[in-house]
Amino acid sequence: MSPERRAILLARFERTTEIPLLLLSVVFLVIFFAIESRTTNAEITRILDGLLWLIWGVFGVELAIKLYLAPERSRYLRSHWIEILIIGLPFLRPLRLLWLPVIVTRLWRQSHRVLRQRMPAFIGVTSLALVIIGATLMFVAEQGSGGPINTFADAVWWALTTITTVGYGDTYPVTALGRGVAVFLMIAGISLFGLLTANVAAFFVEEDTTDRTQAELVQLNQRIERMERQLAALAQRLEEGQSKSREQ
Structure with a gap:
């Protein structure tokens, strides 16, 4: 596949997933706040934690597709470091609060593009x-x-x-x-x-x-x-x- 074709498909994929992923980022924040506020019982907390991992998986698939379609993959990774942090931070459970600024930064960028x-x-x-x-x-x-x-x-x-x-x-x-x-x-x-x-x-x-x-x-x-x-x-x-x- 030529780089020009990859660039066209990447732009089309980003336009298609822009709003759904923005909503998914909002859902991620709501679930994260519900867990950290400690207002739910243990069973609901486990369910919410599972949903966080599911959303994390969606973000991972999104990054993999974008990386595959990117004409210059190394340059794309350097310019999309937030997505890389989102994929890496869930494995560092003692640093759970670091999820918050990363997701907020992603939400800011997405909402700025969608609502500008x-x-x-x-x-x-x-x-x-x-x-x-x-x-x-x-x-x-x-x-x-x-x-x-x-x-x-x-x-x-x-x-x-x-x-x-x-x-x-x-x-x-x-x-x-x-x-x-x-x-x-x-x-x-x-x-x-x-x-x-x-x-x-x-x-x-x-x-x-x-x-x-x-x-x-x-x-x-x-x-x-x-x-x-x-x-x-x-x-x-x-x-x-x-x-x-x-x-x-």
């Missing part, structure tokens, strides 16, 4: 993902610390008030890891708020520009119509003048 033309949807999906991620990390960090965040519901409430920059102060981290998570979520919340504000402003500016453009087009059409009428009148006069000349 739908900025409000992109902001909404990103905000929801950050709330769930921040709540899970905070719950893990604050367990047994004696602080006000004792349950997963407390962690979710804290994440919502933090990312929206409300900050009631009824829940707050007391551990060093928890405060690090808080700093990350604060910065993310401010960034998302700025992005949303810029997107709204751009919407109104674009709408105003569109209105002005439409008004200019209407004026241009009116001028063209006047010119057409003048040309028609001029042509009629020329025709009348030629008729009179022939009669004489």
Whole structure:
């Protein structure tokens, strides 16, 4: 198979699997958070853990197909190191929390490609993902610390008030890891708020520009119509003048 044919098939495969794999990444995160929040019994936890391995297998098959279709395999592996980490990390069970940043990075790249033309949807999906991620990390960090965040519901409430920059102060981290998570979520919340504000402003500016453009087009059409009428009148006069000349 020629490299050009491989490149065409690779692009087609990526377009076909883009949205399904994005949804699968979201499912992976939800299952991961359900396990790490320790809100499920042992039997459900084993089932969820099995689903994580199943999703990992799908990611592995995806990487194998892309690697087979890639025109330059070594270059493809260097530029898709996240996929390689996803395949390798599940075997390192003591480093289970490292799955989280890798999957989040993959989810960010996929959602950015899929939703780049739908900025409000992109902001909404990103905000929801950050709330769930921040709540899970905070719950893990604050367990047994004696602080006000004792349950997963407390962690979710804290994440919502933090990312929206409300900050009631009824829940707050007391551990060093928890405060690090808080700093990350604060910065993310401010960034998302700025992005949303810029997107709204751009919407109104674009709408105003569109209105002005439409008004200019209407004026241009009116001028063209006047010119057409003048040309028609001029042509009629020329025709009348030629008729009179022939009669004489």
